[in-house]
Amino acid sequence: QQQVKQSPQSLIVQKGGISIINCAYENTAFDYFPWYQQFPGKGPALLIAIRPDVSEKKEGRFTISFNKSAKQFSLHIMDSQPGDSATYFCAATKVIGSRLTFGEGTQLTVNP
């Protein structure tokens, strides 16, 4: 009920390409779905987040697509850049202050 499954574990993309990372959840009570970006030696930082009342949210080159019926959401990075190389985590939670359940992470490498 609390799991969030993330795929792929690793992803290699050429500069300018589109990076797509997918997550699936089980608990229908989840109502907040953030994506975190983590660079080596640093803590995760919030990248973008979505609530289930919308199907898509875009911030610059980063877009979350949300499919409530399928219980899936994905991160799309358009025009991927080498500086986007990092580990990305999806997460889900129910209410303010509640625990985040994280996916296993995706290590993204963008080649120049």
Added chain:
Amino acid sequence: DAGITQSPRHKVTETGTPVTLRCHQTENHRYMYWYRQDPGHGLRLIHYSYGVKDTDKGEVSDGYSVSRSKTEDFLLTLESATSSQTSVYFCAISGRQGGNEQFFGPGTRLTVL
């Protein structure tokens, strides 16, 4: 790092030794969390706090205890460290403006020999 510091940043210790990690925030957030990060497992919640002296267990709490005597400090204690507790530990905070966003500290790399 949103006003969060963790100490120490690196520690090497021996099996059976007690270890305390400290998380300090200057942002007056209500909620504080301790996670561990291991390859293939993402971030897993150890314990969290929803106020001074109010704490609860996360999904991997065995072998860990926590204390929060002040809003700004959240301590994680390994009573008797084991090699399976070798990990990177992250503290996070949230809730000051009623939002869900969690802000993470820089992490502590702990090695138990």
